[in-house]
Amino acid sequence: MKISQLAKTTNVASKTIRYYEEIGLLPEAYRNDNGYREYSASDIERLVFIRRCRELQIPLEQIKTLIAVQVDQKSSCQEVDALIDQQLDKVRKTIAELTLLEQTLHTLATSCPNDKVGDCQILKNLQQE
Amino acid sequence: MKISQLAKTTNVASKTIRYYEEIGLLPEAYRNDNGYREYSASDIERLVFIRRCRELQIPLEQIKTLIAVQVDQKSSCQEVDALIDQQLDKVRKTIAELTLLEQTLHTLATSCPNDKVGDCQILKNLQQE
DNA sequence: GTTGACCTTACTGTGACTGGAAGGTTTATT
């Protein structure tokens, strides 16, 4: 299967697939006589795994770790658990921050009953420390 | 006042101040005989305004607009209102997305009772489409 | 034989900075 077929199957852009290979997230692809990359079914699996991780906003470097860990099936999956926990933590912190931000923006949005820049309460609030 | 004083007063790194000048968010600073940038009180105001906007995650380009709008005090502040509304919208959408993500991560985090990579339910779930 | 859809590499740009190198100036201490 050529790169655009793999792209379609996995929902990952060809460009992104080449990029993943470049940074070593994917192994170097086998090349046809014409120099085109040729992929197999196992490449689909690996790429879907990566895509799912990215959907969870796991950074590429950590995905590398997750892939490396899977080599030894008998090793502990503690690292995997920790990584997901850590990711969950990060997401929760971001949600908390954004919720505060939403409050501030909402207050700000409803603060200006005027229509001239000179009186604009929003702009005045933005000047405050 | 020199740049590090302005940085301390406004809580914006010197490096960032130079960057803002470079991209035209701040006007070119007056220079002393020795070539050092020299700032005044009005620079503090402007920089605090920018910092506040950044805290609200307003992009630098939009902050440029907000600054430009303030020149004519008699013009309508409709653009300001719209920009804040738009920002509020974006934040709410992000919160919604992250809340879904949190769910997924939480489910994933509690899915693996094993301790060997070969049986790891998390890894298996990540393989799924 | 030529069009169009692929494929390749290489380089640039994104946003909002941050880090570091290499060098000049000022201030404080010895």
Add this chain to the structure above:
DNA sequence: AATAAACCTTCCAGTCACAGTAAGGTCAAC
């Protein structure tokens, strides 16, 4: 007066995860 530290300057590279574009090679269909 010498030296050290704490500033200041510009310029270039790096971050993250790609996306855009250019310039060129290949392949199948008409």
